[in-house]
Amino acid sequence: xxxxxxxxxxxxxxxxxxxxxxxxxxxxxWTFLTSFKTEAEAIASPPxxxxxxxxTENYHEVxxxxxxxxxFMNSVVVSFGSTLIGLIIAIPSAWAMAFSxxxxxxxxxxxxxxxxxxxxxxxxxxxxxxxxxxxxLDTRTGLVIVLTLINLPIIIWMLYTYFKEIPGEILEAARxxxxxxxxxxxxxxxxxxxxxxxxxxxxxxxxxxNEAFWTLNLSAAKAAPLTAFIASYSSPxxxxxxxxxxxSTMAIAPILILGWFSQKQLVRGLTFGAVK
Amino acid sequence: xxxxxxxxVSKVFxxxxxxxxxxxxxxxxxxxxxxxxxxxxxxTLLRLIAxxxxxxxxxxxxxxxxxxxxxxxQRGLSMVFQSYALYPHMSVRSNIGFPLKxxxxxxxxxxxxxxxxxxxxNLTDYLDRKPRQLSGGQRQRVAIGRAIVRQPKAFxxxxxxxxxDAALRVNMRLEISQLHQDLKTTMVYVTHDQVxxxxxxxxxxxxxxxxxxxxxxxxxxxxxxxxxxxxxxIGSPRMNFVSGAPAAAYQAxxxxxxxxxxxxxxxxxxxxGTVGVAEHLGSDTFLHVNVDNIGTMTARVGGxxxxxxxxxxxxTPDAQRVHRFDDKGLAVR
Numbered sequence: 001x002x003x004x005x006x007x008x009x010x011x012x013x014x015x016x017x018x019x020x021x022x023x024x025x026x027x028x029x030w031t032f033l034t035s036f037k038t039e040a041e042a043i044a045s046p047p048x049x050x051x052x053x054x055x056t057e058n059y060h061e062v063x064x065x066x067x068x069x070x071x072f073m074n075s076v077v078v079s080f081g082s083t084l085i086g087l088i089i090a091i092p093s094a095w096a097m098a099f100s101x102x103x104x105x106x107x108x109x110x111x112x113x114x115x116x117x118x119x120x121x122x123x124x125x126x127x128x129x130x131x132x133x134x135x136x137l138d139t140r141t142g143l144v145i146v147l148t149l150i151n152l153p154i155i156i157w158m159l160y161t162y163f164k165e166i167p168g169e170i171l172e173a174a175r176x177x178x179x180x181x182x183x184x185x186x187x188x189x190x191x192x193x194x195x196x197x198x199x200x201x202x203x204x205x206x207x208x209x210n211e212a213f214w215t216l217n218l219s220a221a222k223a224a225p226l227t228a229f230i231a232s233y234s235s236p237x238x239x240x241x242x243x244x245x246x247x248s249t250m251a252i253a254p255i256l257i258l259g260w261f262s263q264k265q266l267v268r269g270l271t272f273g274a275v276k
Numbered sequence: 277x278x279x280x281x282x283x284x285v286s287k288v289f290x291x292x293x294x295x296x297x298x299x300x301x302x303x304x305x306x307x308x309x310x311x312x313x314x315x316x317x318x319x320t321l322l323r324l325i326a327x328x329x330x331x332x333x334x335x336x337x338x339x340x341x342x343x344x345x346x347x348x349x350q351r352g353l354s355m356v357f358q359s360y361a362l363y364p365h366m367s368v369r370s371n372i373g374f375p376l377k378x379x380x381x382x383x384x385x386x387x388x389x390x391x392x393x394x395x396x397x398n399l400t401d402y403l404d405r406k407p408r409q410l411s412g413g414q415r416q417r418v419a420i421g422r423a424i425v426r427q428p429k430a431f432x433x434x435x436x437x438x439x440x441d442a443a444l445r446v447n448m449r450l451e452i453s454q455l456h457q458d459l460k461t462t463m464v465y466v467t468h469d470q471v472x473x474x475x476x477x478x479x480x481x482x483x484x485x486x487x488x489x490x491x492x493x494x495x496x497x498x499x500x501x502x503x504x505x506x507x508x509x510i511g512s513p514r515m516n517f518v519s520g521a522p523a524a525a526y527q528a529x530x531x532x533x534x535x536x537x538x539x540x541x542x543x544x545x546x547x548x549g550t551v552g553v554a555e556h557l558g559s560d561t562f563l564h565v566n567v568d569n570i571g572t573m574t575a576r577v578g579g580x581x582x583x584x585x586x587x588x589x590x591x592t593p594d595a596q597r598v599h600r601f602d603d604k605g606l607a608v609r
């Protein structure tokens with residue numbers, strides 16, 4: 001009896017989960033399919049899902065019209081660069097807060113998080129002027145700086161949560177065993193924290209890769225990453241859905257593949273500490 | 277050598293003095309147990325000796341050398357933690373060899389010492405496993421192995437058996453006692469379990485609210501407790517305390533009598549009462565007797581003393597074994 005109920009429940013839950021999953025994934029699938037249609041088919045009503053003349057023309061068109069590789073490299077430099085610099089700043093900060101907290105540690109953490117609650121557009125004008133006056137506008141350096149700053153609170157929070165899970169007694173044991181601070185970090189702490197550092201790294205690369213507000217507003221041509229590359233297909237020459245879709249697919253493909261291969265690590269990192 | 281002396285050692289957290297001031301001498305080769313209820317400061321005291329906490333005042337002398345300001349690694353002590361604190365990413369071999377690696381020993385020397393320690397602790401077959409693949413008892417052995425390879429001046433144990441089940445705990449208790457006899461190295465052992473303290477220690481230090489209540493051999497504390505706290509803490513089941521008229525008969529404010537020093541009879545005796553709960557252990561029976569005008573007292577009788585709930589019994593204290601305490605709770609001798 002109990003078994004029957006649980007089987008029925010399982011079926012319902014599975015159907016619901018698949019439905020939600022497909023709903024969430026549908027826009028990406030639709031973009032992908034549209035990128036292989038002609039412009040006429042892309043706006044046809046009713047739309048056809050799979051039965052149309054598949055063509056790669058849009059990809060050739062996008063390739064010939066803009067420099068995909070430049071934007072791709074900009075995205076790589078900006079997302080990896082900002083994440084690495086963020087980690088270099090965040091690891092010691094999270095370490096200090098996790099292993100020798102003071103009365104104000106919680107306040108500092110909350111303050112850092114509070115910066116994420118402010119709407120970005122609220123500081124757009126001052127930021128733009130700062131960037132213009134310091135010559136950082138439309139440079140990779142400028143984008144690395146701004147993305148490091150906006151993602152730093154998340155990096156620190158993730159690492160802090162992760163480091164908190166490492167039992168203090170193990171570090172004390174290392175100290176008793178004669179390890180100096182540097183050896184304690186190299187032989188005990190870092191190997192134990194590597195999964196956490198790796199998932200933080202991955203998540204932040206994805207966040208930085210997809211960041212559109214600052215990258216669109218602070219870059220024009222030279223430093224524009226893939227987000228700007230997509231945007232360039234949306235307005236100036238009217239709407240070309242098929243080409244826009246081809247550009248979008250090309251922009252999200254690298255990060256989608258990275259996410260696919262590291263999903264196990266990502267999920268583990270994000271749910272770490274939630275289930276013990 | 278492993279002589280540890282504490283002089284006026286105190287520890288203050290914020291405004292709260294966990295340890296007001298302690299003087300203690302631990303001789304070379306001694307097995308000393310710190311025992312006391314939760315929050316009495318016994319673990320803090322051990323951590324002060326280890327160097328994991330800084331003393332607020334006073335000094336710690338190890339083998340005649342002031343070690344108060346020395347970092348843990350330079351004190352020459354090894355510690356076994358309650359949670360074992362093994363390095364989860366290292367094999368058993370690397371865990372045991374870690375202190376030697378930190379001391380920059382040769383690989384050949386490390387391998388030999390690790391193999392020796394593993395043989396002593398029956399861990400040879402598990403050297404290539406990770407800690408998570410071991411049982412609780414095996415993990416505890418690895419932690420001990422990691423402590424002994426370095427041949428420290430003294431071992432510090434912080435409630436090492438409290439995560440083990442009862443049967444394993446008895447085994448490990450014996451193993452640690454055996455290890456002490458083999459190595460003849462000073463051991464300082466923290467526990468809240470007075471049975472562990474009684475069975476293992478050469479010297480017991482009873483702590484309460486950060487103060488030393490009494491220091492002595494297990495039997496000293498059992499036979500001659502200095503005060504009500506020690507009398508109540510040492511011995512299981514705990515000592516019965518009676519004040520008022522029955523105590524006045526012994527010229528005491530409070531009299532104490534251990535359950536095993538009450539003589540039971542079904543016919544006559546000093547105090548009459550009815551049996552509440554009878555706990556039959558086979559060899560012994562613990563009777564919780566509701567004594568007229570006094571209250572509940574515990575008595576220990578032979579396992580064949582046939583009595584059940586509600587039976588009328590009489591208790592007579594063995595006059596030679598009555599403990600007397602004054603109004604401040606101190607022993608009157």
